[in-house]
Amino acid sequence: PLLCKQAGGNRTLDFSVAAVLPAGGSGERMGSATPKQFCQLLQRPLISITLERFERVHWIKEIVVVVSKQNFELMSSIIEHYGHSRAIVVEGALTRHQSIFNGLKAFVVNQSPSSWLEKPEVVIIHDAVRPFVEEDILFRVATAAKEYGAAGAIRPLVSTVVATNAEGYLDHSLERAKYRASEMPQAFTFDIIYRAYQQCTDYDFEYGTECLHLTLKYCGTSAKLIDGPPDLWKVTYKRDLYAAESLIKESLSKSVCIFTGMQKEAVQLGCLLQEALQLMMEVDVLTWSLNKESQCIQAISSGLYYNFIYININNFDLPLEIVQLMELIENAKLSALYPVVVTVVHLNNLETASSCIRMEDFTNIKELAKEAHQKNVLLYRLLINYTQVCEAAQ
Amino acid sequence: PLLCKQAGGNRTLDFSVAAVLPAGGSGERMGSATPKQFCQLLQRPLISITLERFERVHWIKEIVVVVSKQNFELMSSIIEHYGHSRAIVVEGALTRHQSIFNGLKAFVVNQSPSSWLEKPEVVIIHDAVRPFVEEDILFRVATAAKEYGAAGAIRPLVSTVVATNAEGYLDHSLERAKYRASEMPQAFTFDIIYRAYQQCTDYDFEYGTECLHLTLKYCGTSAKLIDGPPDLWKVTYKRDLYAAESLIKESLSKSVCIFTGMQKEAVQLGCLLQEALQLMMEVDVLTWSLNKESQCIQAISSGLYYNFIYININNFDLPLEIVQLMELIENAKLSALYPVVVTVVHLNNLETASSCIRMEDFTNIKELAKEAHQKNVLLYRLLINYTQVCEAAQ
Ligand SMILES: [Mg+2]
Ligand SMILES: [Mg+2]
Structure with missing residues (x-):
């Protein structure tokens, strides 16, 4: 029931929450020139659908969208056109992690042109290309982050994961039960994730796997992992756009x-x-x-x-x-x-x-x-x- | 270009190949009563689409579909109705591995009611619910299996894989570059996969991860891993049915x-x-x-x-x-x-x-x-x- 929840929940939190949505992807995997966050679903860019989901959640304040320089104007016009009153655009950088860090700087005085934003206690990080996010999972990662410092949605593995050796042969299969796919949303107390990024090396910024790993490495914070619903999946291929459009039509x-x-x-x-x-x-x-x-x-x-x-x-x-x-x-x-x-x-x-x-x-x-x-x-x-x-x- | 290749390739192989398609899944994850292999795509059951793809490939002989006892009649009627002349139905068992083993027994004298089938040199194992399989990847796994004894399609990981500790916290993240998702199709020389299943324990049959693992464990055969196309994905959720239907419409x-x-x-x-x-x-x-x-x-x-x-x-x-x-x-x-x-x-x-x-x-x-x-x-x-x-x- 996607739209049925549109009216929004009545939950309140006793700490402040903001969100950062990295939307810098290049769309290479789609085989299309348009980055997937800007692809149209029912005549509307995907990023606008994701933003609408966040705006339904009353306890999330600012939503910082981080886009590449060349998409800054486009993103601003989308926010204007669809009336996303809580969204703010911030210019990203070359890598995903640098872009997220730029998004976080918007809440830190003297670190960004948008630094008039008040620093939240907890920040949610979510992919622009996972539009079907609902209040429930946002609430669960935010409250877990407040308690444990870091939290992230996980899902069971769909495929077996195998380790390959250098020659391209099977080395071993992982025991599925012990592993999970790390998905979005993730949430952090602002100070922990900001501190982790401040300590990141160039290597981390370029090749680092994900935020949960960085906060573990630099702040010793072991994230609480939370089972998320299947609809959190990432729109990656053209077939995912088809699926997303059909799900929206179904919900309408x-x-x-x-x-x-x-x-x-x-x-x-x-x-x-x-x-x-x-x-x-x-x-x-x-x-x-x-x-x-x-x-x-x-x-x-x-x-x-x-x-x-x-x-x-x-x-x-x-x-x-x-x-x-x-x-x-x-x-x-x-x-x-x-x-x-x-x-x-x-x-x-x-x-x-x-x-x-x-x-x-x-x-x-x-x-x-x-x-x-x-x-x-x-x-x-x-x-x-x-x-x-x-x-x-x- | 899905249908454009329908006329089929002209490749020939100098060894015999058959296929086993486990189709025993229960459809729980779909939230629907119908197991997903029998869900309708453009008014036609998914399994029939997968079978059609296999029948386009001239060098694959028999295609053994393994279904649960209660779906035996349904599967037979689908084969009849859509004219799948190279498909044979075999009754499965309680677990996926036992079902695959039952499918293999159809090629072994005195092991199955269908044992009039001639034993192939190489057998391809493929999920009934991965309909978009093309000749190219089938050819590559079959020839690699002939050379190395075992081969399987892999894909890059879409999500980071994390190990959890007993309390549900992050233990560590895997380095994505070293791991792959193991997908289908897989192929084996018949004797190797059959020998592996003959040695399987009850535990393997019930909890064993996958065939590639079993042939490594029991026959010492390290499978050749082959990069597959993205369209091999497994129809798991309702959104995957939507995506599959849209992809077929697009190709039409x-x-x-x-x-x-x-x-x-x-x-x-x-x-x-x-x-x-x-x-x-x-x-x-x-x-x-x-x-x-x-x-x-x-x-x-x-x-x-x-x-x-x-x-x-x-x-x-x-x-x-x-x-x-x-x-x-x-x-x-x-x-x-x-x-x-x-x-x-x-x-x-x-x-x-x-x-x-x-x-x-x-x-x-x-x-x-x-x-x-x-x-x-x-x-x-x-x-x-x-x-x-x-x-x-x-
Ligand atoms: Mg991350
Ligand atoms: Mg298997």
Whole structure:
């Protein structure tokens, strides 16, 4: 349930936490010119998805993104465009470790152009290319870091690890049970990781395996290792982009909000839809209203829904409610993040309607749909002609 | 280029090779009831895709698939349905190693109900859930096994590997450069791997890491390790199924075959399309003909194309050529493996045509499209009304 948690947890921490996201990779392994953190997922750069996940977590303050010099402008424009208000760009260096160190310096007076940032007690380090990070694992590494000085997510090994000899033959296989894959996020008390980097040699900066190793080597801090969920995997190959996009699409399809008018038939259809859909997804049915404390406005602005159905009776002009709904979606900036789908269902009672309605008649909604499409909202119409015995057509 | 290589290489080997595919996994990690080797990719079980890859390789003889008792019937029906003529099902056992051993016994007289199979000199062992295996890596492990007794594909480690102590803290990180992930395929001279399994203890059968380790331990054979391509990865999580499906879709979109009639305009449009499309995909343009040595028939039966365009002029009944094309696709069994897309382009010269043509007029093709859809062929029609100055409509 990726998006279902979007509303964010209510946890609080009694120490301050910030994050550093190294995003300097060159994308060589993808076989593409675009570094993977800038590849598009549903028309949006991967790094923006990762940032959104961090911003859902209220107890993380600043999120420092470290990018190479040539991507500084690009990254700044992404932050601007998607409204990542807690993100700060910092220029990286040649190696991953130097880049992370640059990110940390942003919190240290006189060490960086961005050094107005307040030094946090704990800093989380996470790869920009691991977008599916959730509050739970962030919370667990942060609190473990506060307690033990250093902590990192691990996963069971998927493949057996083998040692090779110089001629390319098998030397020995590792016993899988004793080893783990070290993943992200990792977290450290700020002073420990900063001290480790201050002592790093050029060799460490260039070839050093990872932060956990450096804090062990230079500060004697043995990191607490924490079992992480499988979704933490690193987007490395093109197939990983495909997988990430499918996972996001899947999560966008996990909930729908149905609005109905007051009319009996509309409410009835809403309830029928709920029954039919609730085995597949979360369904909420609300009567349309825009007064104070309206649940409708709350539902739209919660960010829990990217699918909306509006059920309407015998009104084939452009109903005011649809225009209002589209405005609320725009104001909530939902479609800035992901495509939003709005389906307007027109129930047409053939016994009371004055004449036969055809899809061609909905010119006003057609215009609105065109405009909406520009804003990443897909507006569909469905006409149901029915009589008392409830025959559906088109 | 997955499907582009479908026509198969021309390599030959001077020793005999068979394959054993353990397919006994339980699918627990997927969070789904269906074991992953039986999950559907484009409406087809994953194991069938892997089998197809092996059957493209002419120098591999029998392919023994080892499944659990409860999936024996299912596996037999898959082999029947998708026409995997070189595949044989063998019943597995409780552990992966016992299942592989059962697969090997199929080649040994009096050891298995299937023991009429001739013992190969080299046997390839491959996971059923690594569908993107190509001839090149199979060839390299098979020839290395013949020379060294054992060989296996390896990949660089994606994550750092860490050793944990009993309390769940970091003990040390491995130096990545010295270690590799051991992947599949692996290959062995039959006698060496069989001898290793004959000596295995119950502990080995239950907890043994992998075949390469067993042949080292019991036969003193140090396997040759061979760098494999990234596509060998193991379909483990749901996201891997998504990735696999996208990769197959991508490969299906990599080539298109355009057929035209003799008319000048049709050939011209074919060439224009080729120019426009060839930056994105392989495009072949052929004049439709069904005489002996017809390139058209060869193109269809090659298995290189899953997209066909037929360009037709001023003929809005169901042209005979389309019916023939659909029959050839069916005979080549293309759509038994993957969905096939056929687009019929009707060029309508408004100056010479007797009257205005509307899409609604194509009733015959509509009927054909319905039938085709049942057989996994998607038939589309496109009407282009034009005058000398080449205005396109609809
Ligand atoms: Mg690190
Ligand atoms: Mg093995």
